[in-house]
Amino acid sequence: MTAKNPKIVFIGGAGNMAGAVIGGLLAAGYPTEKVVATGRDPLKLEAFAKRHGVVAHDDNIAAIDEADVIVLSVKPQVMRDLCMDLRPHLAGRNPLVITLAAGIPLAAYQRWLGEHLPIVRAMPNTPALVQAGVTGLYADAAVTAEHRAITERIVNAVGISLWVDQEEGIDQVIAVAGSAPAYFFQFMEAMIDASSASGFDRADAERLVLQTALGAAKLAMVSEVDVAQLKRNVMSPGGTTERAVQRFEQGGLPQLVAAAMRDCAERAAEMARELDR
């Protein structure tokens, strides 16, 4: 892979996750002509390609013909069939394969696609769309330093990344980052709902909640003290915040969060058992 800008083919490119990565990658200056998106729905694909200026292809096999990097971004349940379709066209070639799918172990891809291919499991999250993503990465033995470098170039264009040494680490990344934007959205949704139920204008509630979430995250990112201390800094003894935080504690919020994250990681492991066949 010697090209300055390797050709990257996103299978399922117009989907949520690949779309987010492509959007961020292009915003970081990656050349549009080196990015190909494939999909099944021609209207959706055309609209996506037009919006981003990338190349669209409704034929996966033709699309991967000159690919240096193939990013697999279809739902886990259809990954096996997709890989079986691609397999004969990857014989004697060794593009880097990056899979974004949750819950499918590398061993399954090696069986489905062939053992000769360098494969990276990447677990991104949708804030990649605004270049504030987090991606966990795990590589198989065939992945070289050059492959790692192009992988990082793709995912770091849309946020930060972390290589994990053990494949199980990817399930932890799912629980703490891949699925986690939804937890924060759920919390924000609950706050917006509660504010508007108590008579606040919904648009105003949304503006205040989102700005507060952004401000809290920004403050935590630059602060020298940890989030527990930042929380205490808001809580005046006998004041309003203390009352609200006590309610969260009494309701078991920390335990609930831990249990939800455990469920999330366990679901990833369960999916691996269902899908690794």
Ligand SMILES: NC(=O)C1=CN([C@@H]2O[C@H](COP(=O)(O)OP(=O)(O)OC[C@H]3O[C@@H](n4cnc5c(N)ncnc54)[C@H](OP(=O)(O)O)[C@@H]3O)[C@@H](O)[C@H]2O)C=CC1
């Ligand atoms: N959403 C998220 O936050 C995250 C998702 N992931 C992973 O990313 C992957 C994709 O998820 P997500 O983006 O949410 O799902 P989407 O359904 O939004 O995207 C999947 C895309 O794959 C396309 N597709 C399906 N089958 C084929 C095929 N045979 N050939 C070409 N394209 C195909 C679909 O196109 P069409 O509509 O035309 O059928 C669709 O655009 C999953 O494996 C998921 O585990 C990982 C991290 C986070």
Ligand SMILES: O=C(O)[C@@H]1CCC=N1
């Ligand atoms: O919910 C899912 O299965 C995918 C993987 C991580 C985020 N979304």
